[in-house]
Amino acid sequence: MPRKTFDIGLVVEELSILDESGRADAALDPKLPEATLLKMHRFMLLTRKLDERMIMMQRQGQMGTFAPGRGQEAVQIGSILPLRSEDWYSPSYRSFGAQLWRGWTIDQLLLLWAGYFEGFGLPEGVNDMPMSIVIGSHVPVAVGLGMSINYRGGDQVVLVNFGDGASSEGDVSEALNFAAVYKAPVIFLCENNGYAISVPFQKQCGVRSLAQRGIGFGMPSLRVDGNDVLAMAAATQEAVDRARRHEGPTFIEAVTFRMEMHTTADDPKVYRSDEEVRRWEKKDPIMRFETYLKSRGLLNDAGIDRVAAEIEEELRVARDRFAARAVQRPEEVFDFHYAVMPEELAAQKREYLADLQQALAEGK
Amino acid sequence: MAMMNLVEALNLALDECLRERPEALIMGEDVGVDGGVFRVTKGLIEKYGAKRVVDTPLAEAGIIGTAIGMAAAGLRPVAEIQFSGFTYQAFHQIEQNMARLRNRTRGRLSVPMVMRAPYGGGIRAVEHHSESREAYWVHTPGLKVVIPSSPRAGRALLRTAILEDDPVIFYEPKAIYRAFKEDVPEAPETWPVGRARTLRDGDAITIVAWGAMTRPALDAAGELADVHDVHAEVLDLQWLKPMDTEALVASVRRTGRVVIVHEAPKTCGVGAEVAARIVEYALDHLEAPIRRVAGHDIVFPFFQVERFYLPDAARITRAVLETLQY
Numbered sequence: 215m216p217r218k219t220f221d222i223g224l225v226v227e228e229l230s231i232l233d234e235s236g237r238a239d240a241a242l243d244p245k246l247p248e249a250t251l252l253k254m255h256r257f258m259l260l261t262r263k264l265d266e267r268m269i270m271m272q273r274q275g276q277m278g279t280f281a282p283g284r285g286q287e288a289v290q291i292g293s294i295l296p297l298r299s300e301d302w303y304s305p306s307y308r309s310f311g312a313q314l315w316r317g318w319t320i321d322q323l324l325l326l327w328a329g330y331f332e333g334f335g336l337p338e339g340v341n342d343m344p345m346s347i348v349i350g351s352h353v354p355v356a357v358g359l360g361m362s363i364n365y366r367g368g369d370q371v372v373l374v375n376f377g378d379g380a381s382s383e384g385d386v387s388e389a390l391n392f393a394a395v396y397k398a399p400v401i402f403l404c405e406n407n408g409y410a411i412s413v414p415f416q417k418q419c420g421v422r423s424l425a426q427r428g429i430g431f432g433m434p435s436l437r438v439d440g441n442d443v444l445a446m447a448a449a450t451q452e453a454v455d456r457a458r459r460h461e462g463p464t465f466i467e468a469v470t471f472r473m474e475m476h477t478t479a480d481d482p483k484v485y486r487s488d489e490e491v492r493r494w495e496k497k498d499p500i501m502r503f504e505t506y507l508k509s510r511g512l513l514n515d516a517g518i519d520r521v522a523a524e525i526e527e528e529l530r531v532a533r534d535r536f537a538a539r540a541v542q543r544p545e546e547v548f549d550f551h552y553a554v555m556p557e558e559l560a561a562q563k564r565e566y567l568a569d570l571q572q573a574l575a576e577g578k
Numbered sequence: 579m580a581m582m583n584l585v586e587a588l589n590l591a592l593d594e595c596l597r598e599r600p601e602a603l604i605m606g607e608d609v610g611v612d613g614g615v616f617r618v619t620k621g622l623i624e625k626y627g628a629k630r631v632v633d634t635p636l637a638e639a640g641i642i643g644t645a646i647g648m649a650a651a652g653l654r655p656v657a658e659i660q661f662s663g664f665t666y667q668a669f670h671q672i673e674q675n676m677a678r679l680r681n682r683t684r685g686r687l688s689v690p691m692v693m694r695a696p697y698g699g700g701i702r703a704v705e706h707h708s709e710s711r712e713a714y715w716v717h718t719p720g721l722k723v724v725i726p727s728s729p730r731a732g733r734a735l736l737r738t739a740i741l742e743d744d745p746v747i748f749y750e751p752k753a754i755y756r757a758f759k760e761d762v763p764e765a766p767e768t769w770p771v772g773r774a775r776t777l778r779d780g781d782a783i784t785i786v787a788w789g790a791m792t793r794p795a796l797d798a799a800g801e802l803a804d805v806h807d808v809h810a811e812v813l814d815l816q817w818l819k820p821m822d823t824e825a826l827v828a829s830v831r832r833t834g835r836v837v838i839v840h841e842a843p844k845t846c847g848v849g850a851e852v853a854a855r856i857v858e859y860a861l862d863h864l865e866a867p868i869r870r871v872a873g874h875d876i877v878f879p880f881f882q883v884e885r886f887y888l889p890d891a892a893r894i895t896r897a898v899l900e901t902l903q904y
């Protein structure tokens with residue numbers, strides 16, 4: 215037989231647990247504890263409301279350009295759920311939900327996106343990487359973190375979040391290959407939100423599912439309904455368990471949609487129709503999850519209102535804390551370049567400080 | 579004391595660091611079973627195993643990127659790029675993560691890694707195997723850049739680089755990998771970061787060089803003394819970042835004249851920075867214009883004619899004599 219199918223031992227599976235009306239597939243329901251489900255709901259709502267608040271602040275000139283994540287809350291909260299604090303989490307720049315879950319304070323995120331160096335400080339008690347601005351560049355680094363876990367032994371894992379556009383970067387391919395070769399305990403969370411700025415998924419690549427990419431590098435890969443927080447949680451848990459068992463990496467394509475502009479500096483009307491956005495509105499991840507929670511009697515409208523009110527208060531307090539911390543410290547810009555500042559840099563700093571004093575004296 | 583060439587001395591430094599530091603590891607293309615294409619890592623996989631001497635896939639951004647992650651997690655990777663001409667495949671990882679992770683995390687994470695790469699011409703190599711692009715890294719805040727010029731320096735500086743808590747670019751002058759042997763002391767040495775060293779004393783002129791170019795510089799100095807009774811000081815810069823401004827200024831104060839030698843293209847080569855510092859801090863002591871004997875702003879010539887491109891003792895000697903006559 216000269217020609218036959220060569221079995222690579224991997225297939226792309228697709229997973230969704232909640233249908234669009236919020237009904238769960240009973241056999242697949244991960245049966246998460248009630249308190250966990252309510253916490254997930256709360257963080258999804260917080261993520262959305264923080265987004266709304268930040269857009270407002272940005273329009274009022276209190277926030278720099280940033281990338282809102284409305285519609286992607288289920289990807290964030292579902293995927294971060296199985297992580298332990300000692301695991302590594304490497305976010306993208308649109309990962310607010312997972313970051314909040316990991317313990318980034320709201321005022322910290324506000325500081326970061328308002329352009330204060332202090333915002334870069336990582337939260338204590340978790341192994342988090344800073345967000346990645348250069349598309350895909352954090353993915354090989356995340357694999358290196360995974361390789362360090364193998365080097366030392368232990369059952370930590372690494373979750374790295376990147377986009378559909380990022381999947382085209384060579385960095386991501388190199389990272390997938392390294393992870394597959396070394397069986398690094400890495401979960402590649404590729405958040406396919408349909409667009410890389412203006413470029414739709416169909417123009418980004420020639421595959422039907424990005425999960426094929428994972429398969430192509432030899433790792434189990436799954437295409438998941440990214441607007442279904444239960445499916446995200448179940449899929450990530452499975453991948454995390456596999457990594458903890460030292461069975462190597464997993465690729466998860468989370469299929470979702472970016473409901474807002476790419477960043478606050480972007481106008482999506484140039485490249486996509488309202489109709490397309492409206493279609494996805496029906497699949498809203500929070501609405502869907504709320505229907506599920508209501509059907510299980512875990513939450514009602516009054517309960518949702520109460521959570522929303524608590525979040526509003528939390529945001530108000532955080533905004534005050536942010537305002538108090540939002541202090542320019544131009545004298546800090548020379549810090550943290552080296553373990554010990556070399557003399558040639560110290561000399562430049564002295565010059566800078568003298569200029570700075572002059573500039574401040576002149577009211578700049 | 580033992581006599582060894584640069585390859586053996588670098589191998590010794592790696593061996594010592596792997597033995598002493600469980601967090602140190604080597605990674606790169608063909609560094610394991612093969613011992614590296616120049617044999618710098620020869621025998622190490624047999625001693626330390628494949629976990630600590632890692633043969634990687636053929637992907638430079640992957641090598642540097644994953645090394646950065648391992649360093650951020652507290653390991654000390656020494657990543658080899660097979661030839662410096664392929665560091666560009668990892669340029670973004672070096673610029674965007676290796677050099678900046680400490681800053682981006684306000685000091686929470688650091689990147690105590692070394693990127694080793696053989697650089698420079700003179701070995702009759704195929705295209706892209708002869709460049710000297712050290713200036714790229716000198717330009718990047720957050721990096722340190724060092725180039726040894728002899729076996730003893732190689733062993734000491736590589737150890738120094740590995741023990742640094744900052745990312746270090748370690749360029750190896752492959753033209754002199756096996757060119758000569760030198761006595762290397764029994765005990766491992768670390769040398770201060772950012773310090774130049776004087777290879778030959780003199781009072782008539784300062785010749786500044788680094789890496790393989792210290793050899794023609796020393797040859798020229800010998801000829802100048804023997805034939806012309808001119809005593810040139812030869813300063814081996816070693817650290818291009820941070821740079822030993824003090825040593826440059828001190829030498830120029832004594833001699834008043836300077837010739838800078840490097841094989842990298844002249845424009846914006848590190849020699850330009852050396853010249854600028856001398857002008858900034860020792861102009862009053864200069865008795866003649868600073869001369870640069872450098873590579874030209876051209877694609878590195880194919881090997882049949884590379885000897886006409888690379889600075890040699892004759893060009894350096896002429897530049898010195900002309901500077902003295904100014």
Ligand SMILES: Cc1ncc(C[n+]2csc(CCOP(=O)(O)OP(=O)(O)O)c2C)c(N)n1
Nearest residue numbers: 308347348349377378379380407409410411
């Ligand atoms: C290497 C690189 N190229 C280009 C950009 C500019 N840029 C920022 S976001 C973006 C689109 C990224 O799309 P995707 O990976 O799908 O993530 P999403 O924004 O949809 O979350 C581009 C092109 C960048 N930041 N980095």
Ligand SMILES: [Mg+2]
Nearest residue numbers: 377378409410
């Ligand atoms: Mg996208």
